[in-house]
Amino acid sequence: MSYAVGQVAGFAGVTVRTLHHYDDIGLLVPSERSHAGHRRYSDADLDRLQQILFYRELGFPLDEVAALLDDPEADPRAHLRRQHELLTARIERLSEMAAAVEHAMEARRMGIDLTPEEKFEVFGEFDPDRYEDEVRERWGDTDAYRQSQRRTASYTKEDWKRATERFDAIHRRMAGLMADGTPADSGAAMDTAEEHRRFIAGTYYDCSHEMHTGLGEMYVADPRFTATYDAIRPGLAVYLRDAILANAARHTA
Numbered sequence: 001m002s003y004a005v006g007q008v009a010g011f012a013g014v015t016v017r018t019l020h021h022y023d024d025i026g027l028l029v030p031s032e033r034s035h036a037g038h039r040r041y042s043d044a045d046l047d048r049l050q051q052i053l054f055y056r057e058l059g060f061p062l063d064e065v066a067a068l069l070d071d072p073e074a075d076p077r078a079h080l081r082r083q084h085e086l087l088t089a090r091i092e093r094l095s096e097m098a099a100a101v102e103h104a105m106e107a108r109r110m111g112i113d114l115t116p117e118e119k120f121e122v123f124g125e126f127d128p129d130r131y132e133d134e135v136r137e138r139w140g141d142t143d144a145y146r147q148s149q150r151r152t153a154s155y156t157k158e159d160w161k162r163a164t165e166r167f168d169a170i171h172r173r174m175a176g177l178m179a180d181g182t183p184a185d186s187g188a189a190m191d192t193a194e195e196h197r198r199f200i201a202g203t204y205y206d207c208s209h210e211m212h213t214g215l216g217e218m219y220v221a222d223p224r225f226t227a228t229y230d231a232i233r234p235g236l237a238v239y240l241r242d243a244i245l246a247n248a249a250r251h252t253a
Helices: 007-012 017-023 042-059 062-070 076-110 114-121 127-138 143-152 157-179 187-203 209-221 222-230 237-253
Strands: 040-042
Touching: 007 017, 007 040, 007 042, 017 042, 040 042, 042 062, 042 076, 157 187, 157 222, 157 237, 187 209, 187 237, 209 222, 209 237, 222 237
Parallel strands: none
Antiparallel strands: none
């Protein structure tokens, strides 16, 4: 079974021009040619292309990709382990970045008074000021916003670091419950959702169960929040929302 260059481009989500370039530099030379001289790719070629695209996604230059794939001493199992290690590191970094985005949005909404250096230390490379206009427009007239501004006005860098670490721990615990197959309306998930609500109430503003359900719906409706939670674990935004709703129902029943 072999495939034309157009078919392979469609499979892999790359351009025909990219495949031509890979052929020209010897990175991915098709195993066959048709009678008319057209490129034909085998299953083995597709496997190699998958490896190439994996390393490219991780930012490897093409010459380094070629060196990795063409090393005669390479052990296929070691190669897979290396891929797994790189991918795991990438996932962890993306999770950290996504969490930083949420912290930045929350901090801007709550009002934060840190120096640029302290903001970087607490929130990483994401600047809360990027969200200032949106935060003020969405929440500036609410009691919650004004209350959070008063509460956080005296927060130090260490206060913010402790707050972000606590919030991260709650999210990780919720993700762990989801990974274990624990239903969102279970006692453990609802208890964690209640801890989530109490964290907000104790750190930023009075957060009723009704207000908390509104936040849960926002986590799913706003793609940025969804991406933040789903970067921790795919589907976590919906799972957290459902746990929040279940917890609210439990307390208002």
